Amino acid sequence: SGYDAIFFKGISPHPVYLYVKNGRATLKDAADLWGRDAIETEEFLKQQYGPKAAVAVIGPSGEKISLISGVCSDKGRIAARSGLGAVMGVKKLKAVVLDGVYRISASDPAAMKKLSRKCLKWVNFPLPLPGGMMANVGTLLRVSPLVFPQDGLLYTSILRKWGTGGLNQTSIEWGDSPLKNWDGSNRDFPTKKSRTLNPDLIKKTEIVKYHCYSCPLGCGGICSSKGKHAHTHKPEYESILALSGLCMNEDLDSVYYLNDLLNRAGMDTISAGATAAFAIECYEKGILTREDTGGLELTWGNTEAIVALIKKMIEREGIGDLLADGTKAAAKKIGKGSMEFAIQAGGQEPAMHDGRQDPGFAVHYSVEPAPGRHTIGAQMYYEMFQLWKTVKSLPPVHPLHLKKTRFVADKNKAVKSVACSRFMNVVNGAGLCLFGVFIGSKRIRTFDYLNAATGWDLSPEEYMEMGEKVQTLKQAFNIKHGIDPHSFRIHGRATGEPPQKEGMNRGRTIPVEQMIKDYWKQSGWDPATGKPTGESMSRLKIDM
Structure with a gap:
């Protein structure tokens, strides 16, 4: 252009x-x-x-x-x-x-092609698992006392076959997917209920794969629909679980319908589902009445009422006008203790990944300058990025460790979390895909790609310093405009305060306060306030 x-x-x-x-x-x-x-x-x-x-x-x-x-x-x-x-x-x-017709050229097209051929080889890695077994995979991960590091090749194969929805049932059984407004567990939404989310059922509706520009993977899809419009984008994992398990809705057709409705309205499916779940719990607790809802009986799993409520949110009609700005804004208006049920971080509803299963999610929901993010870091993300193979100063991941060690705050975990943030600033700045870099830094050579595209000759460490500068600049911008980093701390329910009494994540409370302080310290920010230190600002040449 x-x-x-x-x-x-x-x-x-x-x-x-x-x-x-x-x-x-x-x-x-x-x-x-x-x-x-x-x-x-x-x-x-x-x-x-x-x-x-x-x-x-x-x-x-x-x-x-x-x-x-x-x-x-x-x-x-x-x-x-x-x-x-x-x-x-x-x-x-x-x-x-x-x-327009202006072309964007690479400094070294031959190097770009060579890197892309290697990328294609890894993207085409096969997967033998049928969709009906994915719930069993989640069960296995749930009962094992040991943790095996995640390899992104497995996830890439799932994406190629089913898209992000390939892990619907796995995540429920594993404890990764929050249920019933973050208060439920796989006991509330067992396989006999989640079977409607079987990825093979979703794949049957797929007419053609959807590829982002130049992507060989094609994790998206165009599907047939029973709604007003014959075709719709295949619902993503986040949309499916926010509109189903989070609200205890078992009806897959309604998920397709709402996904298309929200895409056309331009409303976030994650926040829409989370806000609906918040409203249902407020109704259950007597905070909202049938008169407040305009006659809707907001009970768990009431598909008709959930669809009607989200339509009202889109139109800002009646109770929908109250809810159209998300859970925190709604709770401020409703009062009556409703903030207890507004699961959010800095006003942003977190995604469908539970920090009580992977504490790294809880940390990044709380520390990112744009809070509530699931696309920046987690313990499993660090495992898949395999950054220690290209950035030699970073700690490697042990091939096998006890699951309980994931829930202990320590310097090593903070270093890994900070590395995820810095790396993803580079990835996002370059316009690359999170799913691509999950394949591993030695396989998908992000830093080499950037050198080939730009003509630069920078080391991985120099690119990571760029990511550090971006992260610090964002944090300093927030503070300059009066935002307290403590206000981004994820809701207590999402960190096991109080701990759940049953299900995969029972008995767990994440030491998120200490993990946040450790993250701030390793970032070169004041561990008490989250404010970048003068030394960090000077070293990174940031003047605000």
Whole structure:
């Protein structure tokens, strides 16, 4: 398009969209687009500017400034977290359309091709497991007192065959997936209930695989649907569990329907499901009444009521208007002790990975400058990244260890968590895929790719220092604007306060406070306040 980045300043008096072609940017009237869903808007704009135009757009949820709305592209794919759609909505910016013929070239195309051939070899690693056995895999992981380091090749094979939903039942049985608003366990949602989430059942609805640009894996899919629209994007693991197990909903058809509805509205499926679960528990506890809900009987697993509630959230209608900004904002308005049931970190509903199973998730939910993130780090992520094979100063992972050792705070774990954050800043800055780097740093050579693309000759350690600078800059930005890092601490229920009495994660309480302090210290931040130290700011040449 001719630009590396685009910044929008101020608020338009009326709806607009930005059209950019070959270095020329034009704001155009979007009055006829305002109110249309994200997919309809994208299709209209591509009809006008051609199928090769790239479109980022908000749906009605972003227009209504929902704090759990996102930015959509590729007919329903959504950058959903942190309310990005509301930023565009408040500016009256409906879409950004990028067009043009400028090519982005690599400094060393031959090296890029060589690295890509190696990448393809690892991506095509086979997996022999049928979907019906995935629940058994979770059971095995649950009962074993030992932990085997995760190898990303296994996960890549699952992604290629089923997509992210390949671990639906595994995660439930393993204790990785939170259930019943983080208060339940696999005992509440056993295999006889979760069998409707069997990845083979989902695969049967897949018409064609969906690939991100230039990706050989194709973990997405376009599926047949029984809803209003014949085709829809295959629901991702996060969406499936947020709209099913978290609300105790066993109906897979409703998950497909809600997934498509939320994608078109531009609302985060994770936060929508989490907020629905919060409302159900408030109803169960008598905090919300049938009069409050507009007649909806918000009980666990009531599919009809869950669908109706989320529709109200999208439209900001009745009780939906109260819930459309997520759990924390809703609890502040409801009062009556409802904050006890708002499972969030800094106002962001955490994803479908339980820190009581892998404490690394609880840490990163709490310490990331954009909190509640599941795409940055965890103990299993460090195992799959295999960074110690390329960054020699980092500690290796032992081939076998007792499961109970994962729940002890120590310096070694903090070093690994900090490494995950720094590495993912490099990965995200380069526009790479988390699932790709799960294959391992020796197999998918992120740092070599960057050198080949840019012409730089930087070491892995130098790239990790870049990641450190990005992380520290983000933290310093938050503090400059009055945000207390302590306010991002994940809700106590999600760390076993109090501990669960049954299920995989029974009896566990994560020492998250100490783990947060250890993370801050290893980051070069004050372990008491989370504020980057003067020495760190000076060393990284950050002046704010």
